[in-house]
Amino acid sequence: MPQETAVGLSFDGRPHTVLMATPEHLEELALGFVVTEAIARAEDVREIISKEEEQGILVDVRLAPGALARKARPRNLEGRSSCGLCGVQRLADAVRPLPVLGEGVRIRHEAIPRALAALEEQQALGRLTRATHAAAFFDNEGALLVVREDVGRHNALDKLAGAMARAGTDPATGFVVVTSRCSFEMVEKTARMGCPILVAVSAPTELAIAKAQEANITLVALARADGHAVFAGGERLLESELEPA
Structure with missing residues (x-):
């Protein structure tokens, strides 16, 4: 438990x-x-x-x-x-005004399923209990840099923000993935961290989408191994590189 x-x-x-x-x-x-x-x-x-x-x-x-x-x-x-x-x-x-983020990092679509697979392997507490949330930070290629877990989705994201602040990790160089639904508070916390891209495995609320647009955050949700939906800021997501002929 x-x-x-x-x-x-x-x-x-x-x-x-x-x-x-x-x-x-x-x-x-x-x-x-x-x-x-x-x-x-x-x-x-x-x-x-x-x-x-x-x-x-x-x-x-x-x-x-x-x-x-x-x-x-x-x-x-x-x-x-x-x-x-x-x-x-x-x-x-x-519901407070949010900072407007700069352009920040851009990632390819395939970095998202790569990140999800890496996160699944590192959710030790989640695998053991099936009752916790995770929040993780990835570089622009989808490599996992840090992950934190908690019974509360907001706590997991706060722990991630604290770990990154302690390590001096620049949030603008990668993206955050959360295993929870995407309420507007998750967008707010991501914006105040200074991270331009938030990926959630569940659906966002209408207010979450509006706040992401306000803060210039790229919001991706319903993220699965076989696809994801882009709700805001799609210009930061790049198409896959073409295979050589």
Whole structure:
């Protein structure tokens, strides 16, 4: 059975939210949350401290002075593993304007099934439990660079964002694949990571497509070994090279 634990996230000792998450890579989860929620830049994080409690795990993010200029949207409810916006108090905080990404990388269509095959091999927790999601980053050829898993699809993507920020990986040089449905929050997090291409194995929502267009993100969904559908930003996808005569 997969583990699901209450993870209390705070900034400089001030409680912010409680996430229901798989208790692995929690410092990456916290760092990714900082980035994808537009709380601060990754380089503004000075220290992340984790502490186990009887009820769960407390993770405190220590930020550099002045880093809270971009205020975290307030929450009054725990973030459940199925929800990326639980507890957000105002409509204006739920659907916020997104940054517009530059041209970024371009990939060939065949890089997508190559990536899916590689991800299937590396989903250790998913194969064991059949109850977790994965988020992974690939280079422009479809080679897997990093993967993270969690019971929550948003947590998996935040863990990926945190891992990439720690490693100094440029999100504009490749593409993200998620094994979940593509709600608009997944597009939002990908945009704030700075990655121009998002691939999902399930269908997108109408709002996800609209937000992808707003952020200049290439959105590919219903991705399978035998094909995929392009919902936004198709200009970044190149046709296969012609075989020599």
